[in-house]
Every structure is written in C-alpha cells, then in structure tokens.
Amino acid sequence: MSPPIPAEPTAHPTHHHPPPGETGSRFFIVAQFGSVAALVGLIVFFRRTPGFATLSITFVSIFLEALPFMLLGAAIGGFIEVFVSKTAITRIVPARPLPAILLAAGLGLVFPVCExxxxxxxxxxxxxxxxxxxxIAFLLGGPIVNPLVALSTAVAYGNDLLIAGYRLAAGYLIAVAMGLLIDRLFSRKSALLAGTMASLPESGGGLERPAIPLRARVKMLQALGHGASDFLDTGRFLVVGALVAGLLQTLVARGDLAAVSGSPSLSILAMMILAIVLSLCSEADAFVAASFRTSLPLGAQMAFMVLGPMLDLKLLAMYFRIFRKRLILVLSVSTGIIVFLSMMAGTWMGQ
Known part of the structure; x- marks a missing residue:
C-alpha cells in the first residue's frame, strides 16, 4: 500500500484585502448600499429627464473605460502574490537609506500593484x-509609478503620453520626498506596530515558498483566485466613484465649476478632498479625473490622480494595521501639503 500523498499546502494566503469589519470601513458599506439605492431611485423616478441621460452616459463611460485596467491590475497582483517571493524584493533594495528610497519609489515599474x-x-x-x-516610498509610489497606471492614464486622456508622464514623475518625486522625511523623523520602532516589526521565519507558515512545490495548475488557480478577490473588493469603489462623478457633472452648475476653476488653490483642494473621499483604484481614477477636463484645470486633475493612490479613506483604514497613530498623522498631513504645493507650483510654471 503506497503512503498517503500529503495535501498540497496553500501558497501565499496573505494577499487579501481585510474585510470591512477589520478595517473599520463601515463608511464604504453605507456608501455602497447608498449608491445602489440612489441608482434604483434615479432609474425609477428620473429616467425620462435630460439630467438622467447625462448621468447615465457619464457613469457608464467611466465604468466601462476603467473596467479592463482594473481586471488586468487585479490579475497581475494575483500572479505577483503567488509567483514572486517577498524576499526577492528585499534583496533588490540597497542597505543605505537614500539609494533604497530612490529605488523603492520606482519598484512599481517591476511589481505593478494598486494601492x-x-x-x-x-x-x-x-x-x-x-x-x-x-x-514608505514603495507604499506611496508603487500604485502610481507603474506601467498599468501609465497606460490607463494615457487612455483616459486620449492617448496623451505627456499627462501620463507628468503623473508618474509627480508620484515618484513625492514618494521619494515622503520616504526621506519619514526616514529622518521616525525609527522602525516608533513608526511600526509590534506585529509589523516582528521578524518572519525564513520558511513555513505559508509566507515563503512551500517546501513541497505546487503544481503549475494549482498556482495558476490560486493566482486567479487572488486576482478575483482583488477585483471584487476594489470594483465596488469604482461604482461609487463613477456615480459621484456623474452626479457632480449633472447636478453642479457649470457656473459653480467655473468659479472654482478660476482659483487654482480652490480647485486643487476640492479635487484632493474628492480623491480622499472617493477612494478609487489607481488603475481607474484617471477616467474620473478626465471627466473634469472641460471644467477644472489640469493641476486639479493631477492632484486628484496623485493624492488618491497615496491617501484616501480606505488606505487610512488599512494604515492602522501597519503604523502607529503618530506616523499616520505625520504621513497624512505631510503628503497632503506636499501634493498641494507641488500642484500649485506646476500650475504657476504652466502659466
């Protein structure tokens, strides 16, 4: 009688989004149900009005344009989780702070994942x-400085590679600046929670590649499973964001938008707040930003696309699983100030 075949261990069970109860994201549950209720109400009571036609076109166009990039990004994230060892990334990063930060801010070009x-x-x-x-540099720069975001941004802006390049450059420089700032102000002990600082064993626990190699077919299925989980978890934010963008385009008077657009500081602040609230995926937010091309200046649109992947409500909830409160406060305030000043400087230089 042949010995029993050991069950194949699961690989990399760590790549999942914390459920809403763990992240404290009750706001998003309410927002999602509210969005569904709003859509149903609009369809029932306002489907014959001209405004509903505008809302429908805006919502559907944003959602359908962003959908392929979210699918592709989720699939790549799943394959990275299953096929790329975490230690492979740490071996690439130099020991000295400055070279490490300069390299880490651009790691998204090799490991493209959303925030x-x-x-x-x-x-x-x-x-x-x-x-x-x-x-910190990888956390802030990775969701922006990657080929998927560059491609989606270019497509959202009518294949304008210059705008995509501006976004990646701004994301990289701000990520480097924040990495240097946090490295100067904090130590690992003062910044990270005890569970985050704990050293992981070099093998076992499903955190490294298993001793018994998995079949390629099993790995593929696991990668697709991770990708599907990512897509279902992040796709709901796109629905909420597309709906809010459509409502803004439909309900906000053009005169009001013109008044905001006349003040670079107000328009940039307004889009920064919108980016924090909407909490869109970095592979889809360019389509929402591009919907404001005719009403708001480019600096405001760029502020939306740069700040959102670095700091929004869902990210803040997840940051509390890694960092201490003081680090989160400094990170949030400093990132917001640097993004605002950067976009204002870009606006002044463009005039």
Missing amino acids: CAIVPVVRRLFQKGLPLGAG
Whole structure:
C-alpha cells in the first residue's frame, strides 16, 4: 500500500484585502448600499429627464473605460502574490537609506500593484526587514509609478503620453520626498506596530515558498483566485466613484465649476478632498479625473490622480494595521501639503 500523498499546502494566503469589519470601513458599506439605492431611485423616478441621460452616459463611460485596467491590475497582483517571493524584493533594495528610497519609489515599474494590494505586501516586507523609508516610498509610489497606471492614464486622456508622464514623475518625486522625511523623523520602532516589526521565519507558515512545490495548475488557480478577490473588493469603489462623478457633472452648475476653476488653490483642494473621499483604484481614477477636463484645470486633475493612490479613506483604514497613530498623522498631513504645493507650483510654471 503506497503512503498517503500529503495535501498540497496553500501558497501565499496573505494577499487579501481585510474585510470591512477589520478595517473599520463601515463608511464604504453605507456608501455602497447608498449608491445602489440612489441608482434604483434615479432609474425609477428620473429616467425620462435630460439630467438622467447625462448621468447615465457619464457613469457608464467611466465604468466601462476603467473596467479592463482594473481586471488586468487585479490579475497581475494575483500572479505577483503567488509567483514572486517577498524576499526577492528585499534583496533588490540597497542597505543605505537614500539609494533604497530612490529605488523603492520606482519598484512599481517591476511589481505593478494598486494601492489596495500594496498595503499587505508592504507589511510583509517590513516584517522581512525592509527599511522604513524605502517601505514608505514603495507604499506611496508603487500604485502610481507603474506601467498599468501609465497606460490607463494615457487612455483616459486620449492617448496623451505627456499627462501620463507628468503623473508618474509627480508620484515618484513625492514618494521619494515622503520616504526621506519619514526616514529622518521616525525609527522602525516608533513608526511600526509590534506585529509589523516582528521578524518572519525564513520558511513555513505559508509566507515563503512551500517546501513541497505546487503544481503549475494549482498556482495558476490560486493566482486567479487572488486576482478575483482583488477585483471584487476594489470594483465596488469604482461604482461609487463613477456615480459621484456623474452626479457632480449633472447636478453642479457649470457656473459653480467655473468659479472654482478660476482659483487654482480652490480647485486643487476640492479635487484632493474628492480623491480622499472617493477612494478609487489607481488603475481607474484617471477616467474620473478626465471627466473634469472641460471644467477644472489640469493641476486639479493631477492632484486628484496623485493624492488618491497615496491617501484616501480606505488606505487610512488599512494604515492602522501597519503604523502607529503618530506616523499616520505625520504621513497624512505631510503628503497632503506636499501634493498641494507641488500642484500649485506646476500650475504657476504652466502659466
């Protein structure tokens, strides 16, 4: 009688988005149900009005244009989780702070993940000993400085590669600046929660590649499963964002938008607040930003696309699983100030 075949261990069970109860994201549950209720109410009571036609076209166009990029990003994130070892990334990063931060801010070009997927990845990298400044730079820069975001941004703006390049450059420079700032102000002990600082074993626990190699078919299925989970978890935010963008385009008078657009500071602040509230995926937010092309200046649109992947409500909830409160406060305020000043400087230079 042949010995029993050991069950195949599962690989990389760590790539998942924390459920709403763990992240404290009750706001998003309410927003999602509210969005569904609003859509049903609009269809029932206002479907024959001209405004509903405008809302429908805006909502559907934003959602359908962003959908392929969200699918592609979720699939790539799933394959990275299953096929790329976490230690492979830490081996790439230099030991010295400045080179480590400069490199980490651009790691998204090699490991393209959105901001929803990058938080648990960075947490594991911190547990593997990744320097604090490098981790912050990757956390903030990775969701922007990657080829998927460049492609989606270019498509959203009518294949304008210049705008995509501006976004990636701004994301990289701000991520580097924040990495250097946090590295100067905090130590790992003062910044990270105890569970985040804990060193992981070099094997076992499903955190490294299993001793018994998995079949390629099993790995593929796991990668697709991770990708499907990512897509279902982040796709709901796109629905809410597309609806809010459509409502703004329909209900806000053009005169009001013109008044805001006349003041660069007000328009930038308004779009920064909108980016924080909407909490869109970085692979889809360019389509929402592009819907304001005719009403708001480019600096305001760029503020929306740069700040959102670095700081929004869902990210703040996830940050509390990694960082101490003081670090989150400094990170949030400093990122907001740097983005605002950067976009204002860009607006002044463009005039």
